[in-house]
Amino acid sequence: MFGVAPQALFGQLLIGLINGSFYALLSLGLAVIFGLLNIINFAHGAQYMMGAFAAWFLLQHAGLGYWWALLIAPVAVGLFGIVLERTMLKRLYHLDHLYGLLLTFGLALIIQGLFRNEFGSSGLPYAIPPQLQGGRNLGFMFLPNYRAWVVVFSIVTCLATWYVIERTKLGSYLRAATENPTLVRAFGINVPRMITLTYGFGVALAALAGVLAAPIYQVSPLMGADLIIVVFAVVVIGGMGSIMGSIVTGFGLGVVEGLTKVFYPEASNTVIFVIMALVLLVRPAGLFGQAH
Amino acid sequence: MVSKGMLALATALVLLAGTAHAQISDGMVKIGVLNDQSSLYADLTGQGSVVAARMAVEDSGADKKGLKVEIIFADHQNKADLGSGIARKWYEAENVDVIADVPNSAVALAVNQITRDMKKAFLVSGAASSDLTGKACSPNTIHWTYDTWALANGTANAIVKTGGSTWFFLTADYAFGHALERDVEAVVVANGGKVLGRVRHPLNTADFSSFLLQAQASKAKIIGLANAGGDTTNSIKQAAEFGIVKGGQNLAGLLVFLTDVHGLGLQTAQGLIFTEAFYWDANDKTRAWSKKFAERNRGIHPTMIHAGVYASVLHYLKAVDALKSDDGGKVVEKMKATPTDDPLFGKGTIRPDGRKIHDMYLFEVKKPAESKGPWDYYTLRTTIPAAEAFRPLDKGDCPLIKK
Numbered sequence: 001m002f003g004v005a006p007q008a009l010f011g012q013l014l015i016g017l018i019n020g021s022f023y024a025l026l027s028l029g030l031a032v033i034f035g036l037l038n039i040i041n042f043a044h045g046a047q048y049m050m051g052a053f054a055a056w057f058l059l060q061h062a063g064l065g066y067w068w069a070l071l072i073a074p075v076a077v078g079l080f081g082i083v084l085e086r087t088m089l090k091r092l093y094h095l096d097h098l099y100g101l102l103l104t105f106g107l108a109l110i111i112q113g114l115f116r117n118e119f120g121s122s123g124l125p126y127a128i129p130p131q132l133q134g135g136r137n138l139g140f141m142f143l144p145n146y147r148a149w150v151v152v153f154s155i156v157t158c159l160a161t162w163y164v165i166e167r168t169k170l171g172s173y174l175r176a177a178t179e180n181p182t183l184v185r186a187f188g189i190n191v192p193r194m195i196t197l198t199y200g201f202g203v204a205l206a207a208l209a210g211v212l213a214a215p216i217y218q219v220s221p222l223m224g225a226d227l228i229i230v231v232f233a234v235v236v237i238g239g240m241g242s243i244m245g246s247i248v249t250g251f252g253l254g255v256v257e258g259l260t261k262v263f264y265p266e267a268s269n270t271v272i273f274v275i276m277a278l279v280l281l282v283r284p285a286g287l288f289g290q291a292h
Numbered sequence: 293m294v295s296k297g298m299l300a301l302a303t304a305l306v307l308l309a310g311t312a313h314a315q316i317s318d319g320m321v322k323i324g325v326l327n328d329q330s331s332l333y334a335d336l337t338g339q340g341s342v343v344a345a346r347m348a349v350e351d352s353g354a355d356k357k358g359l360k361v362e363i364i365f366a367d368h369q370n371k372a373d374l375g376s377g378i379a380r381k382w383y384e385a386e387n388v389d390v391i392a393d394v395p396n397s398a399v400a401l402a403v404n405q406i407t408r409d410m411k412k413a414f415l416v417s418g419a420a421s422s423d424l425t426g427k428a429c430s431p432n433t434i435h436w437t438y439d440t441w442a443l444a445n446g447t448a449n450a451i452v453k454t455g456g457s458t459w460f461f462l463t464a465d466y467a468f469g470h471a472l473e474r475d476v477e478a479v480v481v482a483n484g485g486k487v488l489g490r491v492r493h494p495l496n497t498a499d500f501s502s503f504l505l506q507a508q509a510s511k512a513k514i515i516g517l518a519n520a521g522g523d524t525t526n527s528i529k530q531a532a533e534f535g536i537v538k539g540g541q542n543l544a545g546l547l548v549f550l551t552d553v554h555g556l557g558l559q560t561a562q563g564l565i566f567t568e569a570f571y572w573d574a575n576d577k578t579r580a581w582s583k584k585f586a587e588r589n590r591g592i593h594p595t596m597i598h599a600g601v602y603a604s605v606l607h608y609l610k611a612v613d614a615l616k617s618d619d620g621g622k623v624v625e626k627m628k629a630t631p632t633d634d635p636l637f638g639k640g641t642i643r644p645d646g647r648k649i650h651d652m653y654l655f656e657v658k659k660p661a662e663s664k665g666p667w668d669y670y671t672l673r674t675t676i677p678a679a680e681a682f683r684p685l686d687k688g689d690c691p692l693i694k695k
Contacts, residue, residue: 008509015501120592121334122525122555128533135535141505144533216533217498218525218555222331226498261493261502266465268502269494 011141020254021154026231027246029205035241042105045228051210066129074204081203115221123218233276239289315617320360324388329367332522335551337395344598348605375399389618397421397468412620417600421471425647429690437600441683444475446567452483460512461490464519472518549595558660570596577635603634645690652681
């Protein structure tokens with residue numbers, strides 16, 4: 001097909017899926033935060049980067065390896081998110097979206113600037129954990145074990161998050177609190193605390209993606225800045241606030257981008273924005289979003 | 293009427309006197325360091341280049357000679373339009389006399405033209421495209437440190453001669469990548485090698501796995517990385533992940549800097565072979581200078597680009613002092629006429645096309661066990677003598693050179 005062997009095409013589809021898992025994890029966090037807090041969290045990329053740096057710190061200064069980082073880094077960065085929410089974001093809920101966007105964007109610039117000043121731009125090395133090194137030959141491609149792990153782990157995380165929010169009692173409280181906080185409060189539920197924890201959870205998802213990314217990319221202060229713009233496009237295409245939408249679009253666009261890298265690599269960093277423009281023209285609320 | 297005539301005469305006299313004495317425009321030499329301060333090339337150029345320029349001003353003894361020198365800097369964010377805008381503003385509104393560094397060939401080619409139009413001076417250290425002393429050569433530009441031809445000549449020659457006969461390129465999709473790919477391909481073909489394919493990726497790409505799969509499928513013996521900075525480190529790191537080298541293919545980092553090796557770590561970078569113009573641990577002079585530099589640059593040791601900024605600014609100030617003028621065209625002419633001598637590149641010359649000539653070096657990255665600690669990364673494989681290191685003067689199609 002188009003001069004590309006079908007075998008190579010399988011490989012590229014799989015690669016696209018792997019990259020899509022980062023988009024899915026990150027856009028999921030954004031969707032959770034936007035859906036429940038109405039905050040457009042522009043600091044998401046910086047928080048993803050902090051997750052990767054936390055992993056590096058744990059290894060370098062505490063001797064704790066990848067598996068510990070997978071647990072500790074999201075919690076630590078999530079706590080940082082909670083502090084942000086308590087001290088700054090909560091003052092903005094009654095204002096226009098734009099204020100939250102500007103605040104988080106400013107925070108992202110500050111955080112990235114501080115990290116760049118301290119660690120430079122070339123990044124720090126982080127090795128793949130020994131259990132996941134190497135890879136297997138699938139016949140049509142060589143699949144590194146670590147990438148296989150990334151794709152499985154993120155699918156599980158995404159589905160678990162979707163399940164909790166859409167199918168459990170806790171999730172129904174959360175959704176009710178966004179629809180009508182006063183009423184939910186009247187039932188004796190501590191809405192502000194729930195919102196704080198939700199933000200912390202969204203941030204932790206970003207940090208988790210950061211830990212997953214650390215062995216693949218350089219742990220660099222700029223890693224989030226480049227990614228976040230694409231992830232926002234993913235969220236817009238999927239529909240702001242739609243949990244399943246963000247997961248499906250994340251994986252889907254990873255595949256589209258992967259295929260572009262084969263057929264017309266020069267456009268591989270613009271294709272997602274072209275799709276975004278088309279989707280906005282046809283369905284302004286996004287593929288899975290509901291128009292209000 | 294008489295008084296009006298007198299006034300005109302007096303004004304003319306004042307103006308004449310003015311031009312006769314104040315040949316340093318507005319009494320000050322103003323150097324603008326224009327580079328990437330915040331993105332993928334920030335460590336290998338960035339603030340380090342500003343530090344290098346400051347050290348050059350201090351070491352030039354400009355102070356004692358009564359020469360006032362000021363250094364300013366800006367971030368061009370790797371955008372040619374932004375870089376041109378800054379260059380134009382600097383020249384027109386801020387009395388900048390010379391622009392230094394300018395990595396990213398796309399930006400450098402734009403600044404090259406503006407500098408020529410405004411009759412100022414341009415000291416290139418960061419940019420790589422050999423077009424700066426070829427088709428786009430200018431009487432106002434000096435290309436100091438390295439270029440794509442020299443990289444190709446050094447690295448590709450060595451690799452093809454040791455059996456790397458078939459190539460696949462991963463090329464950064466802009467002026468620099470295209471120039472490097474072109475110059476390397478010429479060397480490969482001239483030595484009887486073959487290019488099996490190429491893929492052009494956008495600048496600042498995070499994930500190279502798609503491209504690496506294509507390179508793997510090509511079965512080429514050598515995968516040439518015609519990119520730089522973060523793009524190179526990510527390609528190398530992910531190539532290891534995908535078992536490229538274990539599968540029998542080899543990587544050729546066509547432009548690798550000390551900071552890239554530092555960022556990758558020796559475990560991943562060991563064995564890479566590439567061409568550079570400068571290494572901090574070459575001799576006593578470079579070690580002494582680099583120590584001072586690192587102290588002022590957050591411990592980051594100098595790349596060849598930093599060294600080039602230092603040496604080019606030093607030579608520029610020598611010419612300004614000799615001429616007592618900062619007129620761009622005249623200073624560049626004087627720089628070309630004067631043999632160069634500095635602690636980092638030793639003795640050298642500048643050709644009429646603006647190409648600075650010095651030795652180039654083929655380095656190999658040490659194994660982790662061979663390194664004594666951070667920044668001890670390179671072993672010298674070959675010195676490429678100055679006479680062979682750069683494209684012959686008559687082969688570059690520079691319009692300044694009459695054939």
